[in-house]
Amino acid sequence: MKQLECDVAIIGAGTAGMSAYRAALQHTPSVLLIEGAHYGTTCARVGCMPSKLLIAAAEAAHAIGAADAFGVRAQLNGIDGRAVMRRVREERDRFVGFVTASVDDWPAAHKLWGMARFIAPGRLQVGDHTQVAAKRIVIATGSHPVVPTGWREALGERLIVNDDVFDWQDLPASVAVIGTGVIGLELAQALHRLGVRVRLLGRSRKVGPLTDPALQPLAAALVAAELPLSLEARDIQLEREGADEGAGVRLRCTCPQGGPIDERYDYVLAAMGRGPNVASLDLAQAGLPLGPGGVPKADRRTGQIGDSGVFIAGDVLDERQLLHEAADEGRIAGDNAGRHPDVRVRPRRAPLSVVFSDPQIMLAGASHAELIEAGTRFETGEVSFEDQGRSRVMLKNRGALRVYGERETGRFLGAEMIGPSAEHLGHLLAWCAQRRDTVQQMLDSPFYHPVVEEGLRTALRQLQRKLRMGPVPVERCLDCGPGA
Template identity: 65%
Template structure:
């Protein structure tokens, strides 16, 4: 068993972990970043960056479709789904390359591969090979898509999450987007503008992150003008039918159901905390097992441990 002692240990080399690393270097060279998964950040691989590439293609199609308002007539609009997704993947890979190159250029003694878990408030076990004693610890372990078990059971391999969209070789014929948050709205609108038949189903009446009731009302109207939306669809029934999935809300009869090639689960991203052994850390936790932290500083209670990013 290897043993290390550092001033700052950072769990996760995603966007938040990389930012924490740069900030820590302003105070000490005794920094260690621990990562158990691939380098490249969620943002670059499957999040903000590839989604904006898809949105850019969708905006180009949308502009062409409405160009006649400016006296520009597009006689025949054709969307090449394979070319759209090829560009998304190519540019995504380029972005990821920048991030991995940055991490690869860190000193070797600042990087450690393996999954970390707390043994006590100052000690981390990394894999089965290294024990790390740290004066300060930053939890930047990211998040993962929320997929209710009943959806997975009903849809099987026809159910995907946002991470999977950016591996598509071409655009599908139809997608049901389950969720009405930011990720759901971005992908639903982009796919719709690229010619995919989309249905968006929201559990509540709320659309996006806005909390002001007037803005919520306006947002619902704006999106409903373009997207087929079913809000307040908390009682959702999915049924696999061949290579499609039938979606029905509540006690609607079979005639009201819609069938889709894919079901995209976009119903939130819980933090990656379950495998960290936080119960051994002595940190105060809420009922979900999430540390109680100051949202302004990220400090957990008055401890030497901080939390950052999606976690």
């Protein structure tokens, strides 16, 4: 058994682990990066990038179908599923290559291959070949798709997760997507627009991550207007039809609206979220305080678990499973692991989440649910995009935006939205939340005409009136209508 010692051991070489490695190196050259699956990020391999490649193809097909509304006569002559998936795989591999190339350049003495588990506080067993004594440890083991017990055994290769989609050689004829969160929504809509017969099922009433009770039913209605959507699905039964390789899946369930469902699909896509990779770490041997799901409790501002020399970062935290959050957490955890015991509090960026559905969804700053839970006194301004000038010009006039401001100070707190250009508006609003801008300061900023951002101005004006922070001139473009 090989014995190694280091100042900092990092378990996991994804986004958080790689950021932690770079940060820890600023304080000590004695850093060991341990990985037992693959170098690289969830984003590049099975997340952000391949899903956006599939969505981009779906948007191209959808644009052709929508062209007639503009008086542009276009015809979709077909979708080459093999060509679609070939581009997805090739570009995915290109993105992964950029990530793995950087790891390849790191010193061999800084890398150790194998699955790690704790055998005592500060001691790790890696594979069956090495034991590591580390003064400090960063846990950055990432997450995995959640699959209900028994589904894999019942369905075999006909049960897939998002990781499997991006290795397809061709598009299937039909897929049932179970789970109406970000992953399920994005993939279901993209596959539907690429000609795959899809049903999206959820066990609750929610579609996507929106928490504002005024926006949740709107999101469900907009999705249901485009593709088959079944919410509050009960008694979901999945049965493999036959043992031969081409056998599909029979799906049966009951929904309050629409009645019983009895349909057949080539595949069932389980998209019910991702869980933290902690089962194999044997954390009971680490002497760490554990929270729900066996995830160690940590200070988000430092990454430190209790007062120990162990830190945690990335998707394994099971909080905001987003690349930029994982990168920040890795940098904070790695920096503090490297400088320990001189642990320092690091400021966190304003929250920002985007869903690349159509319409897009975004949450910036504090969400409605977070404000309610915190007992914050706030007011809400809103705008519908149905009659918003630029949105109507582009035939993107669907959805709504709601913005939140603090009563006593007039400070902008956050926003939720489903509508056009949400990915861009989300950035603007997250920046405002991070700067702690007031609603008046936001209104004093320039707004061009005609742009979607004018809808934001409409919502901010309504919010300012409710906050009673002073007179706000009500301007309106007579040519464009409300929310211009």
